[in-house]
Amino acid sequence: MTFKARTYVCDCGATVTAWRWNTDPTPTCLCGRVMDEQGTVGVPAPGIIPDTIPGGIYIRHGLCHADGTPRRFDSMTEIRRAAAAKGLTLYGETPKAPTCDGHVDRSDR
Numbered sequence: 427m428t429f430k431a432r433t434y435v436c437d438c439g440a441t442v443t444a445w446r447w448n449t450d451p452t453p454t455c456l457c458g459r460v461m462d463e464q465g466t467v468g469v470p471a472p473g474i475i476p477d478t479i480p481g482g483i484y485i486r487h488g489l490c491h492a493d494g495t496p497r498r499f500d501s502m503t504e505i506r507r508a509a510a511a512k513g514l515t516l517y518g519e520t521p522k523a524p525t526c527d528g529h530v531d532r533s534d535r
């Protein structure tokens with residue numbers, strides 16, 4: 427257990443700093459929402475490879491724009507979907523990217 431000054435943030439923009447144990451319940455904001463501890467928001471668990479590509483990546487061949495200019499992608503899913511739309515696959519991956527609900531889109535067949 428760790429007792430330290432923790433800063434909590436709310437979606438409404440309010441922040442609160444309080445000395446609390448890590449086992450203490452997360453405080454509720456005056457607006458009624460449960461607050462998140464600052465520093466723990468959006469930090470991926472170790473060992474999980476994030477889908478987003480920080481800063482994006484420009485692809486100059488294959489998945490570039492129709493006029494040949496480089497096309498920017500900000501996530502691996504975006505690249506996978508663009509590749510699937512062109513009938514291409516990423517090395518070592520299955521041919522079709524699954525949709526959000528996990529089903530494989532076969533509408534082009």
Ligand SMILES: [Zn+2]
Binds near residue numbers: 456458
């Ligand atoms: Zn709030």
